[in-house]
Amino acid sequence: MMAAEAGAAANTLAAYRRDLEGASGHLAGRLGEADAAALRDLGKSWLSLARSSVARKASALRRFFGFLAEEGLRRDDPSDALPRPGTARTLPKVLGHGDVDRLFVEVARRLDEARSPAHLRLSALIELLYGSGLRATELVSLPRHLIRAEQPYAILRGKGGRERLVPVSDRARAAVAAYAATLPKDAAWLFPSGKKHLSRVRLFQIVRELAMAAGIDPERISPHVLRHAFATHLLEGGADLRALQTMLGHADIATTQIYTHVDSRRLVELVNQRHPLVDAPPAKS
Known part of the structure; x- marks a missing residue:
């Protein structure tokens, strides 16, 4: 059932x-x-x-x-x-913009050192984690030809078998194209490993190794933390909560609302800058 x-x-x-x-x-x-x-x-x-x-x-x-x-x-x-303890919804761990920048600086440093298949794969993984907000399982099990250089989105079957449209940035598409060129033409997976695809455990290790090299406490980061960063930074930039729900693949918007933990000052700024009545003259008393 x-x-x-x-x-x-x-x-x-x-x-x-x-x-x-x-x-x-x-x-x-x-x-x-x-x-x-x-x-x-x-x-x-x-x-x-x-x-x-x-x-x-x-x-x-x-x-x-x-x-x-x-x-x-x-x-x-x-x-x-049965007991009904309820659950305290905790705030997700979040990386600041500076932390994310350090990750990408380290990725770029490695690519400058050598554009090896391993470094190209790392670039594609991090670009998709932060740039598209994919779940770890969704990322490692991507089919080889799902992400195309000319298409700025991918249709993904995610949690619960639900399909959703996932944005894929120009940077991510370029990173995937560069890496995919190193794969055998008959590869079934974008991130193959042995007879199957990269495991979630190995992805977790890769992300933490990168964080350590970038000078970030590895305890603060995981593939899911990069998904949180994708969502939080989009929301801080003024993204619509419903659009974010669609991009993340949440069945219930209540799950997406956890990302509204951005500081109140930022929320007030968004209202003051984006509300349709901002430029309207005040009502006469």
């Missing part, structure tokens, strides 16, 4: 599987028959976990019991007995 009807991504399916298998192990394999008392006991075993972990596990189980009830496999749904 999660794969066919909800269109859940592979990582989401894997997380659900882990949570359901863990709960089933705690209940000696009798998860499907668990009553409210058993679920309260299960919830107590999560006391040492972070609120976000408890919320995720409880959500997976509620979905599971809801499915059983809808399919007629159970007459009741005991999932109300």
Whole structure:
């Protein structure tokens, strides 16, 4: 159901599987028959976990019991007995413009040193992460010919199987073209590695290695932090929140609204500069 009807991504399916298998192990394999008392006991075993972990596990189980009830496999749904800790939506880590500049200076330094396939690949990866706001999984699994030199956008199938239009800057297209010229013509992936494509773990390592070389604390950066930087810097520049939602591929605009943490002074400036009544004469009293 999660794969066919909800269109859940592979990582989401894997997380659900882990949570359901863990709960089933705690209940000696009798998860499907668990009553409210058993679920309260299960919830107590999560006391040492972070609120976000408890919320995720409880959500997976509620979905599971809801499915059983809808399919007629159970007459009741005991999932109300599960804890509801809620989640505190934390602000994303953000890189300043200066930090991003240092990353690109280091990329340029390496290209000046040698336009090797490894350096060209690094340039393409960083340009797409910061310039298009791609998720790590989306980036490493890009098909070889999806990004074209003459096309300033790409149609991408992202999280949950949803398609979206992703902007691709002139810089990113140039970086991809230079790197793609080093690939075999029959390559299936833009970033191949072995028999498949570059892994998310290796991408994470590449980004942190670059940060260290650029004089940035590697603990402050990851592929997802560069996606955050893409969103935050666009919003600071006056991007529309709905447009940003589309570019990021968020199903719910509430997820996109986390980026409105930009400082209040900047928001006031945007209103004063961009509101349609800025140049209108004041109303007479």
